[in-house]
Amino acid sequence: xxxxxVIQKNSTHNAMTESRMTQTKMTQNRxxxxxxxxxPLTQDPATxxxxxxLLIVDDEQTIxxxxxxxxxxxxxxxxxxxxxxxxxxxxxxxxxxxxxxxLVMPRMSGLEFLEQMKRIHPRIEIAVMTGHxxxxxxxxxxxxxxxxxxxxxxxxLDELRLFLRRMADKVRLEEENLFxxxxxxxxxxxxxxxxxxxxxxxxxxxxxxxxxxRTPVLISGESGTGKELVARALHFRGNLAGRPFVAVDCGSLxxxxxxxxxxxxxxxxxxGALRSKQGLLQSADTGTIFLDEVGELPLxxxxxxxxxxxxxEVRPVGSNHxxxxxxxxxAATNRDLETDYKKGxxxxxxxxxxxxxxISLPPxxxxxxxxxxxxxxxxxxLAPGRGIQVSGEAMKTLLAHDWPGNVRELENCLERxxxxxxxxxxxxxxxxxxxxxxxxxxxxQLHAMQETSSFxxxxxxxxxxxxxxxxxxxxxxxxxxxxxxxxxxxxxLYRKLKRYHIGAHAESSGAATLQ
Ligand SMILES: Nc1ncnc2c1ncn2[C@@H]1O[C@H](COP(=O)(O)OP(=O)(O)OP(=O)(O)O)[C@@H](O)[C@H]1O
Ligand SMILES: [Mg+2]
Numbered sequence: 001x002x003x004x005x006v007i008q009k010n011s012t013h014n015a016m017t018e019s020r021m022t023q024t025k026m027t028q029n030r031x032x033x034x035x036x037x038x039x040p041l042t043q044d045p046a047t048x049x050x051x052x053x054l055l056i057v058d059d060e061q062t063i064x065x066x067x068x069x070x071x072x073x074x075x076x077x078x079x080x081x082x083x084x085x086x087x088x089x090x091x092x093x094x095x096x097x098x099x100x101x102x103l104v105m106p107r108m109s110g111l112e113f114l115e116q117m118k119r120i121h122p123r124i125e126i127a128v129m130t131g132h133x134x135x136x137x138x139x140x141x142x143x144x145x146x147x148x149x150x151x152x153x154x155x156x157l158d159e160l161r162l163f164l165r166r167m168a169d170k171v172r173l174e175e176e177n178l179f180x181x182x183x184x185x186x187x188x189x190x191x192x193x194x195x196x197x198x199x200x201x202x203x204x205x206x207x208x209x210x211x212x213x214r215t216p217v218l219i220s221g222e223s224g225t226g227k228e229l230v231a232r233a234l235h236f237r238g239n240l241a242g243r244p245f246v247a248v249d250c251g252s253l254x255x256x257x258x259x260x261x262x263x264x265x266x267x268x269x270x271x272g273a274l275r276s277k278q279g280l281l282q283s284a285d286t287g288t289i290f291l292d293e294v295g296e297l298p299l300x301x302x303x304x305x306x307x308x309x310x311x312x313e314v315r316p317v318g319s320n321h322x323x324x325x326x327x328x329x330x331a332a333t334n335r336d337l338e339t340d341y342k343k344g345x346x347x348x349x350x351x352x353x354x355x356x357x358x359i360s361l362p363p364x365x366x367x368x369x370x371x372x373x374x375x376x377x378x379x380x381x382l383a384p385g386r387g388i389q390v391s392g393e394a395m396k397t398l399l400a401h402d403w404p405g406n407v408r409e410l411e412n413c414l415e416r417x418x419x420x421x422x423x424x425x426x427x428x429x430x431x432x433x434x435x436x437x438x439x440x441x442x443x444x445q446l447h448a449m450q451e452t453s454s455f456x457x458x459x460x461x462x463x464x465x466x467x468x469x470x471x472x473x474x475x476x477x478x479x480x481x482x483x484x485x486x487x488x489x490x491x492x493l494y495r496k497l498k499r500y501h502i503g504a505h506a507e508s509s510g511a512a513t514l515q
Pocket of ligand 2: 292
């Protein structure tokens with residue numbers, strides 16, 4: 001190696017060492033974690049229909065009867081009370097979702113009842129009925145927290161029906177969100193991996209079986225499906241939790257520097273090596289080393305990693321001494337390594353060494369039932385305490401999208417929506433236009449394929465290539481924006497651009513070029 005190339009290598013090395021700080025995350029001595037438990041809920045919470053329980057409060061029996069008839073025709077389960085006191089007694093013993101109360105009643109007035117009820121049961125929605133157009137009292141009721149008001153007499157009756165239906169829709173949305181929030185809270189507390197779909201349940205079962213072993217695990221899945229999350233769960237839920245966890249992004253390490261990064265180097269090993277430096281493998285000693293995007297390792301490094309796994313020793317660059325290192329190995333890939341080793345781009349012996357057990361993460365489009373619960377989990381994390389919900393229409397759009405960037409794309413999409421809105425309920429137009437556009441463009445294509453169930457890897461790659469190319473053009477080659485829109489990490493985007501030969505000249509010309 002010439003003097004020049006060594007100097008060049010070292011200047012890159014400094015930049016890389018800095019950038020590695022963001023790519024390599026070493027976490028030590030985390031507290032003991034809760035064990036992973038199996039999620040008992042298998043039903044999709046978003047489609048569970050709620051039977052609304054309505055309490056009607058009026059001293060006039062005819063009005064109560066009328067409201068009960070309308071309520072029952074809407075499928076509600078109806079209860080009645082002839083006074084505020086009686087209603088409070090009912091609420092003590094019976095679960096109720098919404099209340100419709102008269103304002104003018106003997107003894108306790110409607111407003112008094114409303115105030116007391118809101119104090120004791122703040123979550124129950126209450127609407128008021130006003131007679132003779134007493135709008136002022138109705139406004140006062142709204143200030144005290146009433147949902148809305150409706151004037152008596154109800155003419156036509158359809159007005160009451162519509163009013164109650166709208167109120168029930170709101171109740172259902174609130175209940176559903178509460179349910180999802182409670183579920184995500186328990187799920188997150190237990191393992192940080194959200195999802196009720198059979199695919200995710202299977203992943204959770206595997207984590208719970210493998211977390212206390214030292215079995216090598218290969219985690220496979222498309223970009224953004226949660227591979228790193230699973231690796232961390234395996235480490236931090238298991239008996240290595242207090243030990244180091246070192247993640248290495250093999251895809252973004254400069255090939256010439258991988259060896260010194262992984263194995264370390266001795267002082268004077270090359271120009272600029274002013275002091276010895278421990279490699280990442282040694283930093284992970286007694287803990288876990290996570291080789292992320294392992295399929296990107298050059299063949300030469302694959303051989304060195306294999307030797308390390310066999311001998312459990314590292315020899316820093318420029319050193320004559322070997323150091324014993326005992327680590328659990330985990331690897332992740334979004335490629336099909338089996339195809340790669342058959343093509344000769346990945347070592348077969350290393351593949352078998354890493355792939356003792358595989359955990360496969362299904363893409364989000366194959367577990368759409370997880371979308372509502374994930375959405376609520378992210379909204380709660382992104383805007384804690386704001387109680388942001390997703391409207392039915394917006395949720396339909398989220399459910400219909402194909403999510404090429406998987407969970408990360410969903411997370412980015414909600415982050416953007418939360419940043420741009422001050423609404424409490426996210427509507428369809430709060431979602432990025434790209435989601436709607438991609439929905440209309442890619443869904444029919446994918447659906448057609450799913451129906452014929454004969455799609456091949458090449459078909460999927462074509463779609464991926466076309467999607468990335470379209471987004472890349474749309475953002476004029478701005479990689480940061482393209483990555484965000486696609487919901488994939490920067491490293492993944494670079495790899496994909498390289499693989500599909502997209503924007504090869506963009507760097508120098510500043511324009512997006514497709515090949
Ligand atoms: N089941 C899940 N529950 C909660 N959050 C999730 C889940 N799956 C993924 N995420 C979140 O989505 C984001 C992407 O996950 P992660 O980085 O683990 O994916 P990845 O498969 O490693 O992606 P890449 O291939 O791009 O590196 C993270 O913010 C992660 O916390
Ligand atoms: Mg990753």
